[in-house]
Amino acid sequence: xxVKSAAAGAARAxxxxxxxxxxSRLFWRIVFYAVSIAISVFMFLPFFWSLxxxxxxxxxxxxxxxRWLPSRLTLEHYRAAxxxxxxxxxxxxxxxxxxxxxxxxxFFGSLSxxxxxxxxxxxxxxxxxxxxxxxxxxGIVTMIPSFYVLKHFPFAGGNDWYGAGGNGFLNSFWGIxxxxxxxxxxxxxxxxxxxxxxxxxxxxxxIEGAGEFRIFWxxxxxxxxxxLATLGIFTFQAGWNSFLWPMIILNDPDKxxxxxGLQAFSYNHQTDFGPMMAGALIAILPILVLFLAxxxxxxxxxxxxxxxG
Amino acid sequence: MASISKLNRHQARTAYMFITPTILLxxxxxxxPVVMAFYFSFTNxxxxxNRDWVNFDNYKRLLHDDLYWTTFKxxxxxxxxxxxxxxxxxxxxxxxxxxxxxxxxxxxTMNYMPTLTSAVAAATVWVWLLHPEYGLVNTLxxxxxxxxxxxxxxxxxxxLSIILVTLWQSxxxxxxxxxxxxxGVPDYLYESAKLDGANALQRFRxxxxxxxxxxxxxxxxxxxxxxxxxxxxxxxxxxxxPGNVTKTPVYLIYQQGFNQLQMGYASAQAFILALAIxxxxxxxxxxxxxxxxxx
Numbered sequence: 001x002x003v004k005s006a007a008a009g010a011a012r013a014x015x016x017x018x019x020x021x022x023x024s025r026l027f028w029r030i031v032f033y034a035v036s037i038a039i040s041v042f043m044f045l046p047f048f049w050s051l052x053x054x055x056x057x058x059x060x061x062x063x064x065x066x067r068w069l070p071s072r073l074t075l076e077h078y079r080a081a082x083x084x085x086x087x088x089x090x091x092x093x094x095x096x097x098x099x100x101x102x103x104x105x106x107f108f109g110s111l112s113x114x115x116x117x118x119x120x121x122x123x124x125x126x127x128x129x130x131x132x133x134x135x136x137x138x139g140i141v142t143m144i145p146s147f148y149v150l151k152h153f154p155f156a157g158g159n160d161w162y163g164a165g166g167n168g169f170l171n172s173f174w175g176i177x178x179x180x181x182x183x184x185x186x187x188x189x190x191x192x193x194x195x196x197x198x199x200x201x202x203x204x205x206x207i208e209g210a211g212e213f214r215i216f217w218x219x220x221x222x223x224x225x226x227x228l229a230t231l232g233i234f235t236f237q238a239g240w241n242s243f244l245w246p247m248i249i250l251n252d253p254d255k256x257x258x259x260x261g262l263q264a265f266s267y268n269h270q271t272d273f274g275p276m277m278a279g280a281l282i283a284i285l286p287i288l289v290l291f292l293a294x295x296x297x298x299x300x301x302x303x304x305x306x307x308x309g
Numbered sequence: 310m311a312s313i314s315k316l317n318r319h320q321a322r323t324a325y326m327f328i329t330p331t332i333l334l335x336x337x338x339x340x341x342p343v344v345m346a347f348y349f350s351f352t353n354x355x356x357x358x359n360r361d362w363v364n365f366d367n368y369k370r371l372l373h374d375d376l377y378w379t380t381f382k383x384x385x386x387x388x389x390x391x392x393x394x395x396x397x398x399x400x401x402x403x404x405x406x407x408x409x410x411x412x413x414x415x416x417x418t419m420n421y422m423p424t425l426t427s428a429v430a431a432a433t434v435w436v437w438l439l440h441p442e443y444g445l446v447n448t449l450x451x452x453x454x455x456x457x458x459x460x461x462x463x464x465x466x467x468x469l470s471i472i473l474v475t476l477w478q479s480x481x482x483x484x485x486x487x488x489x490x491x492x493g494v495p496d497y498l499y500e501s502a503k504l505d506g507a508n509a510l511q512r513f514r515x516x517x518x519x520x521x522x523x524x525x526x527x528x529x530x531x532x533x534x535x536x537x538x539x540x541x542x543x544x545x546x547x548x549x550x551p552g553n554v555t556k557t558p559v560y561l562i563y564q565q566g567f568n569q570l571q572m573g574y575a576s577a578q579a580f581i582l583a584l585a586i587x588x589x590x591x592x593x594x595x596x597x598x599x600x601x602x603x604x
């Protein structure tokens with residue numbers, strides 16, 4: 001009998017850890033979801049709240065206690081944002097600037113990246129090291145002299161060849177596009193990508209008698225689509241979101257970017273939170289759309305640089 | 310033999326052609342400006358008429374410029390709180406969302422979304438969220454019986470608000486970097502540690518944290534460099550106020566250089582800031598190195 005009860009006890013004991021193991025697994029699962037959801041909701045809440053505010057009728061924005069959901073949806077704040085200031089024009093200006101930045105960086109960045117990764121020349125290593133080291137220079141150091149260089153650029157904006165007389169590239173989109181047209185990061189990023197592509201295609205093409213530019217343009221360039229997509233997203237985001245430099249260069253209100261327009265609007269209309277939220281969401285929208293549409297390339301790019309970088 | 314050297318010469322010529330635009334732009338907009346910044350910091354350049362050599366006057370003036378050192382103190386305070394929190398929270402969320410569970414991709418996307426916003430848009434949204442009476446933050450605090458402060462208008466909370474907003478914006482991308490880092494840690498390390506009876510905390514202390522050191526180094530370096538050059542959020546959220554507690558060196562350099570047109574003096578200020586960034590980066594490098602010898 002004692003043997004029997006001992007055996008039963010043993011059986012029970014051996015079952016209990018199993019039960020408690022699955023119970024603890026359930027417990028940790030609940031903890032995982034509770035924490036994850038809490039954090040994610042917190043991170044998402046500003047988006048939700050600005051969207052709700054932008055769609056609320058004006059009198060409900062300042063209601064006490066706050067209304068989580070509006071009684072009716074209205075687009076009046078979006079209309080207000082577009083009519084009190086030329087938001088559409090600002091949007092277009094930012095789009096032009098960001099798209100030019102992307103085009104220039106993808107082209108020049110992959111040209112140089114290809115040269116540094118695939119071609120032999122004596123200054124290859126030293127020049128690349130200098131470019132890389134220069135990435136550590138804080139932007140604040142070059143801010144004032146870059147302004148000077150742009151102002152006194154020869155033959156630009158009424159300047160003579162001596163760089164005097166006019167305003168150079170100040171108050172022109174070139175003043176924003178040129179300094180960032182071939183960023184060191186773009187060169188570095190594309191070089192790392194080209195390094196992973198095999199070199200024998202190049203030898204083959206040479207035997208077939210293709211010129212170096214054709215080798216680059218027709219053989220390697222098409223293979224870099226994922227890298228270009230990733231670099232394109234980052235460059236577009238940086239261009240679209242940049243604020244200080246355009247504010248320094250562009251004085252003409254008709255040339256203002258969307259970030260400048262939004263800042264000026266929220267500064268001048270400090271209590272118009274409906275139009276302010278509408279404007280902020282419009283300023284975020286293109287990046288959000290780009291991210292959602294190209295998330296696949298984005299993930300591929302991160303996985304690529306994570307495994308092979 | 311001759312044809313090989315001819316090929317090499319041809320290749321080199323092509324290469325130089327390919328890199329010419331990049332190098333030209335690099336010289337015009339990086340090399341020349343760095344040299345000029347150094348030169349300007351010894352002149353009284355003011356855009357309009359003066360550009361005379363003034364020796365160390367700018368640097369002497371800077372030593373007694375209380376506002377300049379206040380902005381340094383502000384941004385040091387910001388950096389000391391922001392950078393560790395940024396690393397801890399990003400790593401924490403990365404470890405949480407590194408589990409392969411249903412819905413993880415959605416959580417990652419939601420955490421990443423704030424990094425897509427521009428500083429100006431984020432600051433604009435948070436001005437509303439932090440509104441003392443009608444803002445969401447104080448309403449939520451009210452639910453648990455706390456009367457929230459006037460976040461952006463009080464000297465004690467203004468910088469904390471900026472820390473909050475910049476954390477919200479930067480955690481997502483660092484989380485992604487940390488997740489990539491975590492996935493590079495080999496599984497067998499954890500398995501053998503488990504066999505040796507190491508608990509979760511010990512596994513983190515002796516495997517995860519040391520294995521992630523390169524990642525942490527990257528994240529901390531980038532956030533220090535960014536933190537010391539804080540501008541956008543301070544400009545939109547608080548305009549440097551109240552009472553200059555959120556004024557940053559970049560803000561001051563911008564005002565000095567482009568509003569008051571004292572570009573010579575502003576260049577000196579920029580150079581000292583760059584020096585500070587260099588020192589902080591070296592200290593950060595040392596901290597990361599010294600820990601290596603301890604473990």
